[in-house]
Amino acid sequence: MPVLILLLLLPGFLLGVSAVLTQRAIRPRCFPYLKTYQIEVQNGKLNEADYWSWEKQEVRLTSPFGYTLSATYFPLAGARRTVVLVHGITYTRLGCIKYLPLFRRRGYNVLIYDQRYHGLSGGGNCTFGFYERHDLRAVLDWALAQLPPGGRVGTMGESLGAAVCLQHAAIDPRPAFVIADCPFADLNELLALRLRRDVGLPAFPFLPLASLLARLQAGFWFGQVFPLRAVPGLEMPVLLVHGQQDDYIPPQHSQRLYTAKRRGLRRLYLAPNAGHAESYWNNRAAYEAVLEQFLREAGLG
Template sequence: MAWLWMSVGTAAAALLAVSYYFSERVLRIRTNKGEAVLASELGQGRLTREAVEALPKEELAIASPFGYSLYAWFLPSAAGETARTVVFVHGVTSSLHGMLKYAEPFRRRGFNALLYDHRRHGRSGGDFTSYGYYEKRDLAAVVDYAFERGGPSAVVGVFGESMGAATALQYAAEDDRPAFVVADCPYSDFREQLAHRLKVEYGLPPFPLLPLTSLWCKLRAGFRIGDASPMRGIAAVRAPILFVHGEADDYVPPAMSAALHARAAAPKALYLAPGAAHAQSWAQDRDAYERELDAFLRANGLLD
């Protein structure tokens, strides 16, 4: 009987160790420096160095409610002075540089662009990545800045990609001020996303690893995996939402955007980009992407 208890104890210890390792990978996921993200964007032809160097950027440090600074760029509209601003929220492992390609179409359409690095990303502070749970409060601070800078006539929209899109939706469920949200390839629920990746990458079921990993996240960082859930609050979002997702996305399934779109109560549109992989809808067909964007903005009175 003693050997049985020893075996059980060994298995339990191993499971705890493995789940702690996964919590470390979740909370401290590898991130890329802004220079590396920019180099990738340049290498893939999404930006040119001349255009980036010519940007009239203003570098900012916006205070997070958690006590660190959020590194940001403010880019004025190319069409002249305006109180209309779009806040851009990048994906996990990336930086504000990854959102520059999306900022330019808005600047041409008469919006300022405000881009920033997530907590623990780029040049911003912070200890853990929480997949929108804490990031939504950082986003709120950035949106506050945009409204303060724009004054009484300020109009502020939010554009997010991947984790940034999930963050934007979680934030918008708690704040009615944004004029619109563009959510490009969001996950609908972080637990479901991790379960999907466990199956794809390791061939593992979610139980018992995910509950134990979630417990470690709670003990170490104060949130459970299931707390990061755009689906939970999507019906409360009042801002018009444009959902974008690549039909060939095998990282975050496009069914997640379809499910969010189906449950959303706000004015909404869904663009499934043919043949596009994860976060590649704009790169796959820029003209089609901008047509969908124009139609959405016009439908909601934000573009002449």
């Protein structure tokens, strides 16, 4: 009798745990916008004097899915090139501020925006690039419209933002370049790793059940988010960056993406002494040198 009861209770238990996992994935707890401002200032990554001295324009864009995307545009007089910076999961556009000087020194306008479900933007959930790639296409529309004829726009993302940039480039050939800092190659693989390390659970049967619930609640299967599948068709220059000590998204993800990039310019920088999203801050001079060389080789330096 106890065995029978356990068998009867098992489906409910599996479904309940999977439901919790789904919510943690598609509706993670995000940092409030003002909190990220405070964090970046405290960590020395946002210099308030510089930030408030830069010319800027607050922009509200409309996603193809109807919600608002909140953005900030930093124009540079005479610039004919723009880079769109895309932040990581649970954070906001202010996490990208640290990269602004790199591009302003090279004559770029910079556009940063909050991804769906993050910061001051709308959107009811996070889909790891499934819908976000289409949002980025709308952001690129706006960025290109601000430039004179012949202007170019590149994209750069960090973590989730890096995966979004790669997936976007597969459906939109317009980016002049893509810089992907600590992206994941395969969402299912990453979630299985996090499930094992963070919760101590096996991928099966929880991950397939959570994916089914994500399909019902957010309209996508985890298996549909697969940057590695997008990369072989990319022709624009791509720079992949990853911290050698990244234990959240292992550097092997970027190495596999680099190998899969078969057309056009590709470069890979594995940053020493760097965990997740630490490659630039822990190696600023080397990172800038890699960026400079990449943009020069791409004819956009």
